[in-house]
Amino acid sequence: MDSSLKTQEPQVVDTPETTPSPIAQEPPQVAVKPVVVPSPIAQEPDNDVPAPRNEFAEFAAGCFWGVELAFQRIPGVTVTEVGYTQGISHNPSYEDVCTNTTNHAEVVRVQFDPKECTYETLLDLFWSRHDPTTLNRQGKLLGAQYRSGIYFYTPEQEKLARESLEKEQTKLEDKIVTEILPAKKFYKAEEYHQQYLVKGGMHGNAQSPAKSCKDPIRCYG
Numbered sequence: 006m007d008s009s010l011k012t013q014e015p016q017v018v019d020t021p022e023t024t025p026s027p028i029a030q031e032p033p034q035v036a037v038k039p040v041v042v043p044s045p046i047a048q049e050p051d052n053d054v055p056a057p058r059n060e061f062a063e064f065a066a067g068c069f070w071g072v073e074l075a076f077q078r079i080p081g082v083t084v085t086e087v088g089y090t091q092g093i094s095h096n097p098s099y100e101d102v103c104t105n106t107t108n109h110a111e112v113v114r115v116q117f118d119p120k121e122c123t124y125e126t127l128l129d130l131f132w133s134r135h136d137p138t139t140l141n142r143q144g145k146l147l148g149a150q151y152r153s154g155i156y157f158y159t160p161e162q163e164k165l166a167r168e169s170l171e172k173e174q175t176k177l178e179d180k181i182v183t184e185i186l187p188a189k190k191f192y193k194a195e196e197y198h199q200q201y202l203v204k205g206g207m208h209g210n211a212q213s214p215a216k217s218c219k220d221p222i223r224c225y226g
């Protein structure tokens with residue numbers, strides 16, 4: 006037996022003093038999601054008043070930039086505005102809407118003089134401007150803000166909208182997913198979004214809003 010083992014002193018291991026990392030002292034980080042506060046105000050009907058002798062109509066058909074320009078070019082359309090509606094929160098910003106948590110749709114609210122332009126004309130343009138068979142999507146643009154919708158102001162508009170959907174469906178193989186609902190509170194979008202393509206869009210080339218103009222609309226989106 007090796008007697009040296011018995012007499013061996015207990016080894017003292019020299020451990021370096023460790024300072025706890027400051028990160029370990031912090032409470033665990035939870036991913037911060039933007040909080041969407043639902044508001045009953047957003048569910049109220051659109052009670053705005055159009056100009057005398059004009060009526061409102063409202064459409065969602067993808068990014069509102071190109072849709073607005075298309076409506077501006079229709080004779081009898083007197084005013085167009087882009088905005089957000091049919092979501093859960095009050096006074097949403099574009100950034101809020103883009104989180105895809107507020108359920109707002111990008112819309113164009115049109116004022117038209119029914120003596121100069123029928124609601125059916127507006128419906129025809131609506132169908133021709135987008136693909137109504139893709140849910141919450143227009144091409145590469147994904148999210149509820151890009152859904153297809155017709156938001157009506159009168160029972161007559163509702164009837165015409167439903168009839169036109171039926172007619173459109175006979176031309177298409179895929180099922181139309183367009184929602185047809187009463188117009189709710191309209192939140193006008195930020196000023197830079199209004200008439201965006203007429204102002205030059207993101208590449209500074211202005212597109213004409215002239216009535217009956219047939220130049221192709223370049224939407225960059």
Ligand SMILES: C[S@](=O)CC[C@H](N)C(=O)O
Nearest residue numbers: 068069070111146225226
């Ligand atoms: C107002 S829109 O949703 C704009 C969408 C477009 N893709 C863009 O360039 O951001």
